[in-house]
Amino acid sequence: MHIKHFIGAVAALSMTVAAGAGMAADFPAKDLQGVIMWGAGGATDVVARAVTPLAEAALGKSIVLTNKTGGTGAIATTYVRSRPSDGYTMLYGAENPQMYKVLGLAEIDYDNYYAVNVLARGVAVVVVNADSPWKTFKDLVADVQKRPGQVKMGTTGVGGLPHTVGSMLKTVIKFDVTAVPFDGEGPGITALLGNHIEFIPVGIGAAAEHVKSGRVRALSVVNGESVPSMPGVPPIVADFPDFGKYLPWGPFYGVFVNRDTPDAAKTALTAAFKKAADDPKFAEMMQGRGNVMMNISGAEADTFLTKWRSVSSWILQDAGVTKESPEKFGIPKP
Amino acid sequence: MEQSLSYFIMAWTDPYLIFLTAAGTFAGIYVGVIPGLSVTMAVSILISFTFTWDVNEALAVMAGVFLGGVYGGSRTAIMINIPGAPAAIAAGFDGYPLAKLGLAGMAIGVSTTVSFFGALFGIAILAAAAPIVSEFALMFAPRDYLLLAILGIILIGALSGESLAKGIFCGVLGVLIGTVGLDPISAQPRLTFGSMALMGGIHYVAAMIGFFGISEVLVQTLDLKKKIIKQKVDKILPSWSVILKHLPLSLRCSAIGTIIGALPGAGGDIAALMAYGHAVRSVKKPTRPFGEGAVEGLVAPEAACSSAVGGAYIPMMTLGIPGDAVTAVLIGALYIHGLKPGPMLMIETPHLFWFTVGNLVMASVFLLIFGLTGIRAFAKMVEMPPALLMPIIVILSVVGTYSIQNSLTDVYWMLAFGIFGYFLKTYGFQIGPIILGVILGPIMDISFRRAIITVRGDLGDFFLDLLVNPISLVLTAATVGLLIGQTPVWKRYAAGRRAKKEAAAG
Numbered sequence: 001m002h003i004k005h006f007i008g009a010v011a012a013l014s015m016t017v018a019a020g021a022g023m024a025a026d027f028p029a030k031d032l033q034g035v036i037m038w039g040a041g042g043a044t045d046v047v048a049r050a051v052t053p054l055a056e057a058a059l060g061k062s063i064v065l066t067n068k069t070g071g072t073g074a075i076a077t078t079y080v081r082s083r084p085s086d087g088y089t090m091l092y093g094a095e096n097p098q099m100y101k102v103l104g105l106a107e108i109d110y111d112n113y114y115a116v117n118v119l120a121r122g123v124a125v126v127v128v129n130a131d132s133p134w135k136t137f138k139d140l141v142a143d144v145q146k147r148p149g150q151v152k153m154g155t156t157g158v159g160g161l162p163h164t165v166g167s168m169l170k171t172v173i174k175f176d177v178t179a180v181p182f183d184g185e186g187p188g189i190t191a192l193l194g195n196h197i198e199f200i201p202v203g204i205g206a207a208a209e210h211v212k213s214g215r216v217r218a219l220s221v222v223n224g225e226s227v228p229s230m231p232g233v234p235p236i237v238a239d240f241p242d243f244g245k246y247l248p249w250g251p252f253y254g255v256f257v258n259r260d261t262p263d264a265a266k267t268a269l270t271a272a273f274k275k276a277a278d279d280p281k282f283a284e285m286m287q288g289r290g291n292v293m294m295n296i297s298g299a300e301a302d303t304f305l306t307k308w309r310s311v312s313s314w315i316l317q318d319a320g321v322t323k324e325s326p327e328k329f330g331i332p333k334p
Numbered sequence: 335m336e337q338s339l340s341y342f343i344m345a346w347t348d349p350y351l352i353f354l355t356a357a358g359t360f361a362g363i364y365v366g367v368i369p370g371l372s373v374t375m376a377v378s379i380l381i382s383f384t385f386t387w388d389v390n391e392a393l394a395v396m397a398g399v400f401l402g403g404v405y406g407g408s409r410t411a412i413m414i415n416i417p418g419a420p421a422a423i424a425a426g427f428d429g430y431p432l433a434k435l436g437l438a439g440m441a442i443g444v445s446t447t448v449s450f451f452g453a454l455f456g457i458a459i460l461a462a463a464a465p466i467v468s469e470f471a472l473m474f475a476p477r478d479y480l481l482l483a484i485l486g487i488i489l490i491g492a493l494s495g496e497s498l499a500k501g502i503f504c505g506v507l508g509v510l511i512g513t514v515g516l517d518p519i520s521a522q523p524r525l526t527f528g529s530m531a532l533m534g535g536i537h538y539v540a541a542m543i544g545f546f547g548i549s550e551v552l553v554q555t556l557d558l559k560k561k562i563i564k565q566k567v568d569k570i571l572p573s574w575s576v577i578l579k580h581l582p583l584s585l586r587c588s589a590i591g592t593i594i595g596a597l598p599g600a601g602g603d604i605a606a607l608m609a610y611g612h613a614v615r616s617v618k619k620p621t622r623p624f625g626e627g628a629v630e631g632l633v634a635p636e637a638a639c640s641s642a643v644g645g646a647y648i649p650m651m652t653l654g655i656p657g658d659a660v661t662a663v664l665i666g667a668l669y670i671h672g673l674k675p676g677p678m679l680m681i682e683t684p685h686l687f688w689f690t691v692g693n694l695v696m697a698s699v700f701l702l703i704f705g706l707t708g709i710r711a712f713a714k715m716v717e718m719p720p721a722l723l724m725p726i727i728v729i730l731s732v733v734g735t736y737s738i739q740n741s742l743t744d745v746y747w748m749l750a751f752g753i754f755g756y757f758l759k760t761y762g763f764q765i766g767p768i769i770l771g772v773i774l775g776p777i778m779d780i781s782f783r784r785a786i787i788t789v790r791g792d793l794g795d796f797f798l799d800l801l802v803n804p805i806s807l808v809l810t811a812a813t814v815g816l817l818i819g820q821t822p823v824w825k826r827y828a829a830g831r832r833a834k835k836e837a838a839a840g
Contacts, residue, residue, distance in 0.1 A: 045662075050669055050670050053381065053670065064375075064378070180788050182784070190655050193472050212677075215677055
């Protein structure tokens with residue numbers, strides 16, 4: 001009996017201590033699962049695999065990563081939503097879910113999730129094979145307009161980054177291309193290298209090393225100004241100033257759990273990933289790959305996510321590729 | 335050159351690196367043996383484990399696990415007809431019948447030597463011709479992946495057993511299982527019946543473990559008192575004459591394995607299946623009929639899946655593009671260690687390339703050593719009383735399936751497939767075609783649609799592309815040739831010609 005009392009006392013004591021730290025000591029009690037919504041080798045995958053060991057160190061448990069691709073990430077997103085809301089299954093996601101509702105891909109988006117950390121924001125770049133006759137973005141656009149529907153653009157499926165940039169172009173200028181979907185930005189670049197597609201807009205991260213090697217040529221960065229990781233590549237507004245109304249826009253990478261996850265788990269995860277994203281080695285790697293560090297969570301992340309959703313949803317609506325109007329879901333115009 | 339050599343032997347001079355490679359290979363073999371524990375998973379876990387290590391040390395242990403794991407999967411396929419990994423499925427087609435004949439020791443001996451040979455072949459191509467092969471791999475268009483998958487699925491004919499109709503039924507069933515879930519292009523649900531659990535599809539490893547593992551257990555449980563086959567383990571190492579006899583086939587299948595391994599959209603499992611198909615078609619007089627313990631039917635997939643390891647490294651080292659699921663994870667590991675995998679990797683960090691080559695060679699040597707030393711104990715496993723062995727297999731199957739993606743749904747699927755598979759086997763349906771359909775069906779699906787989108791839905795352009803592109807033309811010719819070769823008209827014609835030739839000769 002004495003021993004039982006003693007254990008009880010210790011438990012009570014540790015609970016008071018834990019309560020001070022937001023019950024963080026109880027979580028995680030076992031290994032966690034991280035579901036990456038894009039294929040291995042793509043930008044989301046690399047970010048996930050870089051931040052995870054740092055977060056594992058902070059959590060003291062392993063995070064088992066799996067790639068669950070398909071449907072521009074809708075498979076992973078609906079899958080994680082269907083898992084118990086205990087914080088043990090995390091979604092390593094990109095921007096895509098914010099467009100699922102209007103595209104009719106899924107009934108859910110990041111409203112159903114709690115942002116553990118929106119780690120960084122990327123900048124898109126339009127690339128062509130080095131053999132391509134197009135030297136500037138204007139060349140590409142002129143050729144597309146001359147041969148409507150003939151030029152092959154790589155995408156990662158409806159609502160993915162290449163598709164969204166393509167839709168933006170459609171609303172700003174006449175831009176009719178054939179979109180060929182691949183499993184992710186990595187396979188998209190592979191197809192570009194093999195000349196199976198003629199151009200593809202991707203995150204700078206997926207293209208940087210190929211541009212450096214000279215196999216791939218960057219025509220334009222989808223940003224208000226040039227970015228240091230793509231020296232000498234003009235911003236898209238230099239050619240088409242009307243594009244400015246959408247910018248800054250770009251893919252982002254984050255870690256999410258179901259919104260109804262207990263606060264203790266949220267707090268522990270948020271603290272761990274905050275620490276991970278603060279690591280200078282991680283930040284250096286992210287910036288080297290053309291990203292802007294964000295490292296925000298909770299309400300701050302929600303503000304960013306909501307604004308992002310309204311920009312993208314209305315771009316898609318204006319491009320006429322939505323299945324449902326953003327109005328139906330109460331998504332305001334930006 | 336001198337510098338390359340110094341990087342190459344780096345892995346051979348540091349005792350700690352030698353130890354790590356050995357440990358990795360050893361662990362890899364056992365990861366491979368257990369169904370559901372995949373090499374991809376093991377290497378992913380190692381990323382976190384080796385986070386603070388030096389990059390060379392991390393790569394050494396990962397290369398060992400990779401090579402050992404690919405090899406280990408065939409052990410259980412041979413001994414108990416349960417492939418430890420998808421790449422080992424084809425090894426069981428003829429390996430298990432060999433074990434039934436009491437030749438498990440010989441089968442593993444052959445599998446080990448051939449794996450060693452195949453691994454070295456793949457590494458040699460990696461060392462000598464990586465840039466050329468990766469350029470070749472890039473040329474594969476979506477339509478070429480479609481043709482490759484069709485070539486593979488024709489193999490159903492060879493795997494059908496007594497009835498082709500039953501084989502085709504099983505193949506189509508496999509393709510159907512593979513289509514469950516959200517459609518990869520438009521994200522529309524297919525065959526999900528509104529169920530959330532079906533949205534993510536049915537994992538093909540769950541299907542594999544169920545159809546092979548549980549159904550085999552059920553079959554054997556019905557005959558617990560069956561006489562246990564005594565395994566001959568006195569002559570494990572195949573003689574030189576056996577090795578020399580199968581050398582041409584090993585070479586051809588290693589070449590197939592290296593190229594398919596280097597393709598970004600296909601890995602060791604497909605390589606092994608294609609090589610098996612190649613053996614069935616090209617070997618006229620096998621030691622025993624295929625499916626009944628032909629040594630050729632074991633040599634071919636084992637050479638191919640091991641050489642696919644070297645092949646998978648090719649696009650990874652030269653372009654930063656993964657050649658299969660494991661190299662995709664290895665690329666992540668390189669990023670995390672501060673390297674930049676991509677086309678500049680070999681220019682900026684040339685030592686990494688030659689270190690990897692040297693390291694893989696060493697892992698192959700350890701594969702041979704560990705592979706040949708543990709056989710006796712392993713072969714004894716088959717001699718265990720079924721009442722003891724079967725429960726162990728069931729437990730491993732459940733744990734292995736659960737660990738694929740920590741999903742209980744997968745376990746239910748696995749058990750259901752196991753029971754279903756038992757009835758299929760009872761009524762003379764073969765399991766091989768189902769797995770073929772599950773693996774190749776989704777590739778056919780997405781590649782066909784990609785190819786059709788590329789030509790804007792124009793079927794005329796689609797067929798024209800098949801003829802004007804050199805790779806597509808070769809693959810189309812092979813497919814059409816195979817299909818015609820299977821028709822009764824052609825078979826009669828060929829038989830007639832052979833008879834005439836023999837009459838003329840004799």
